[in-house]
Amino acid sequence: MPQIAKFPGNDHRPSCGIASIGLQLPPLALAVEELANLRGEDPAKYTIGLGCREMALCPPDYGVVDLATGAARRALERWGGDPDRIGLIAVGTETAIDMSRPLSAWVADRLELSGAVRSYEVKHACYGGTLALRQAAEWRLAGAAGSHHGQERAALVIAADVALYEPGDPGEPTQGAGAVAMIIDEPRIASIQPLSFPWSEPQFDFWRPVGERFPLVDGPLSLDCYKRAASHCFQALAQHSGEATIENLAAACFHVPFPKMVKKAVFALGAALGWSEEHTALFFTDKVDPTMSWNQACGNAYTASLWIAVAQALAGLPAGETIAAFSYGSGFGAELLLLEAGVEAAAGAWRQDFEQDLASRESISIERYQQLRAGDPVRQRPPVSATG
């Protein structure tokens, strides 16, 4: 018997959701204070002004395929299902390594997954992982997944990125890397509410034209877009489900370009909902801030950022509690999802991936960081403003 979702307005729908989670962080890290000293900035600008702590970094022989494959392998092992039951592999990334061959093919190669599988890459800046997850959930809910030996097929969804800015760019302290893989199947860890709350507008806030190694960023515009998107999405949720749904959340997770950005967005959505500053501050402290400490240990991992926060929020959550997940991708597209913890959330088995990678990674010196970046081209033109 399919389980029944308990979200307001969706009581009659069968649920599907996250059956397994795997995380992967790269093997190097740099404290942002070290970068501040190199760039002649006050370290407090990065730690207090932006809310950053450490950035996860990849050595030269390690990249997005390693991150994606590592997270996927862990999620598959923890799931324990027959790999032949995987009928969809969708990888959200903005670290594409080929304009044609999808990242999912590299992952499938390494994991020896082939056969009756739809395998592809999803691109929409940091929103790509969420789109991949939504597509997988909707594929199941629509009845399109089909079955293998009488069991409904499951999906492997991966969000993986290496976020690097041009050396000296204002975004440099927010760099990071990481991957989250999820198996979409029975909602043992969390069910996904079928109804979600999207908002998109065509903008040039952050983009990377073909051939550019680093993104072009209009920082102030990107902050405005993110705040506007969050306000619209949360207002739509409040209108549909009532404000009590937001008040009763166990946690509210956000895409985390840097933690201060999330705080700004929470204050923007609080104002849009007519909350007092005190009320918003309490909401941020209770429901949002505690979801971001894993993000602070790895920096912005673009598509994976939100799902790292979700993985942290779900680990240890009692069954039946609901969390929100706000996804934002420049360009821009955003979507607010609700997830309800399942019976295996409380055990939080994937916490060990994060703890293991953190314990084994090397904290590098600023000299090593400079060596890592030595081959990176420095753009010979002024910072870009919106091109319209």
Ligand code: CAA
């Ligand atoms: N002590 C404490 N705080 C200090 C300080 C000091 N000595 N010096 C400065 N600060 C504070 C500033 O007051 C400011 O805080 P408030 O915004 O609260 O006033 C904060 O530090 C940052 O200072 P600046 O605004 O001067 O920072 P900046 O211009 O150097 O860079 C940024 C900020 C433009 C956002 C840059 O980080 C950036 O370009 N980031 C990339 C774009 C980005 O992340 N955008 C977010 C939305 S888009 C998105 O979400 C997609 C994505 O993942 C990239």
